[in-house]
Amino acid sequence: MSIHFDVAGIGAGPFNLSVAALLAPHGRIRSAFFDRREQFDWHPGMMVDDAAMQTSFLKDLVLSADPTSAYSFIAYLVAKHRFHRFIHAGFTHVRRYEFADYLQWVAEKLPNLHFKHEVQEIRWSENGFRLQFDGKCEHARHLVVATGLTPNIPDWARRHEHPRCLHSHHYLARVPDATGLRIAVVGGGQSGAEVVLDLMSGRRGRTQSICWLSRRHTLEALDEAPFSNEFFTPSYVNAFHSLPMACKPALIRQQTLTGNGISHETLRQIYQTLYLSSLQEGREQRLRILPHRDVRAMECLPAGGWILAAHNGFDDRIHHVDADVVVLATGYLTRLPACIEPLRGRLNIDQQGHLPLRHDFSVPWDGPADHHIFVQNGGLHSHGIADPQLSLAAWRGAIIANAILGEERYATAAPPFPIEWASEAAPGSWSQRGQDHT
Numbered sequence: 001m002s003i004h005f006d007v008a009g010i011g012a013g014p015f016n017l018s019v020a021a022l023l024a025p026h027g028r029i030r031s032a033f034f035d036r037r038e039q040f041d042w043h044p045g046m047m048v049d050d051a052a053m054q055t056s057f058l059k060d061l062v063l064s065a066d067p068t069s070a071y072s073f074i075a076y077l078v079a080k081h082r083f084h085r086f087i088h089a090g091f092t093h094v095r096r097y098e099f100a101d102y103l104q105w106v107a108e109k110l111p112n113l114h115f116k117h118e119v120q121e122i123r124w125s126e127n128g129f130r131l132q133f134d135g136k137c138e139h140a141r142h143l144v145v146a147t148g149l150t151p152n153i154p155d156w157a158r159r160h161e162h163p164r165c166l167h168s169h170h171y172l173a174r175v176p177d178a179t180g181l182r183i184a185v186v187g188g189g190q191s192g193a194e195v196v197l198d199l200m201s202g203r204r205g206r207t208q209s210i211c212w213l214s215r216r217h218t219l220e221a222l223d224e225a226p227f228s229n230e231f232f233t234p235s236y237v238n239a240f241h242s243l244p245m246a247c248k249p250a251l252i253r254q255q256t257l258t259g260n261g262i263s264h265e266t267l268r269q270i271y272q273t274l275y276l277s278s279l280q281e282g283r284e285q286r287l288r289i290l291p292h293r294d295v296r297a298m299e300c301l302p303a304g305g306w307i308l309a310a311h312n313g314f315d316d317r318i319h320h321v322d323a324d325v326v327v328l329a330t331g332y333l334t335r336l337p338a339c340i341e342p343l344r345g346r347l348n349i350d351q352q353g354h355l356p357l358r359h360d361f362s363v364p365w366d367g368p369a370d371h372h373i374f375v376q377n378g379g380l381h382s383h384g385i386a387d388p389q390l391s392l393a394a395w396r397g398a399i400i401a402n403a404i405l406g407e408e409r410y411a412t413a414a415p416p417f418p419i420e421w422a423s424e425a426a427p428g429s430w431s432q433r434g435q436d437h438t
């Protein structure tokens with residue numbers, strides 16, 4: 001039996017949509033992208049009304065790699081007859097539901113996406129990669145794995161599987177009505193802020209109280225300054241990639257707020273909502289903001305509800321919070337999907353469990369060198385802080401598409417810029433040079 005597809009994509013979220021859209025004009029490549037969802041749906045549990053994109057609409061799936069692509073956000077605006085009014089409306093950041101609609105529009109236009117197709121297992125066979133689905137299998141020469149991140153459930157919450165203790169990605173489905181409830185939101189990033197703002201809006205009824213706990217020392221803003229945004233450019237990612245793996249975690253920690261802070265707009269909305277409610281007697285928000293709080297334990301009370309114990313790093317004391325519902329806005333973890341488990345032993349995974357991805361996002365493995373496994377959204381520790389973000393989706397998609405096409409079909413070179421991240425190669429070490437100059 002011959003290989004059926006040149007490339008099979010596991011997952012059809014935004015990152016694989018980008019690869020699919022960039023491969024679409026090249027009919028000689030037989031590709032298929034499989035997703036277990038019923039249909040395309042981008043983070044539905046967090047599609048709260050006011051949420052805005054944290055990245056420019058120009059950083060879409062294709063534009064920076066192929067400005068002529070039929071799958072750009074601008075092409076979408078034209079197709080939807082909103083081009084002129086979108087410009088007049090003057091959004092700097094579009095609403096998340098508009099961007100989700102754009103992504104869905106792309107998904108509907110692409111001919112090679114297969115929803116309701118969960119990849120259960122992938123093995124290597126003499127016919128290439130063998131993908132097992134419920135009741136059938138397919139073969140492919142290359143894989144592009146883009147199955148997204150896994151919700152991070154802290155240890156203290158793990159044993160409490162309960163509809164009223166939920167990760168933020170289930171927020172809209174599990175908290176349709178918050179009337180009269182005491183809600184604890186754990187996590188001081190963008191998701192926590194969006195849940196708090198949504199609860200404050202009263203859209204889900206008037207809560208009895210909202211307690212917002214964060215380990216951070218205050219509500220920290222996303223760092224969107226021009227030079228910080230350089231971390232989200234091809235030249236920085238190239239420089240970062242060339243560093244030894246051991247140097248990278250410290251840099252990633254230093255850069256946290258460039259990718260993982262609360263947008264200025266969301267912070268302002270929360271502050272203004274608090275201010276305006278203080279003007280209306282009897283309508284004050286019952287919001288308590290608890291920074292420095294590291295939740296250490298949670299117990300289910302016999303009468304129902306929860307009690308959380310948090311260490312307060314400000315005064316080194318333990319703070320208890322009662323709640324009916326606990327929303328864990330505790331972020332996401334990078335995990336290889338279970339379906340790739342049969343191949344795990346053949347992949348190069350370092351001692352920390354990170355994938356030392358090559359520059360083209362392929363994983364070194366011990367199989368034939370002309371069969372590649374590309375991984376998207378799994379390269380935080382190889383490619384840096386931009387990896388889980390949309391900012392470079394088109395660039396990353398173009399690098400992977402080029403590798404599959406076997407030619408530099410899309411330009412991906414980084415233009416020069418005056419920031420010199422890496423040192424010029426110098427003869428000898430620092431100490432030797434110091435001695436030379438004495």
Ligand SMILES: Cc1cc2nc3c(=O)[nH]c(=O)nc-3n(C[C@H](O)[C@H](O)[C@H](O)COP(=O)(O)OP(=O)(O)OC[C@H]3O[C@@H](n4cnc5c(N)ncnc54)[C@H](O)[C@@H]3O)c2cc1C
Nearest residue numbers: 011013014015035036046053054118119147148377389390
């Ligand atoms: C609420 C939220 C808002 C965000 N907003 C922004 C933003 O404004 N700007 C930005 O740059 N980044 C943002 N991000 C980060 C990032 O852009 C998104 O998480 C993005 O969805 C990542 O795309 P992905 O394709 O890697 O994963 P996902 O969107 O998670 O898609 C993965 C897909 O894989 C499928 N799948 C998983 N396992 C299998 C399997 N075994 N078989 C078949 N299919 C499978 C899933 O069904 C899913 O559809 C946001 C993240 C969140 C959570």
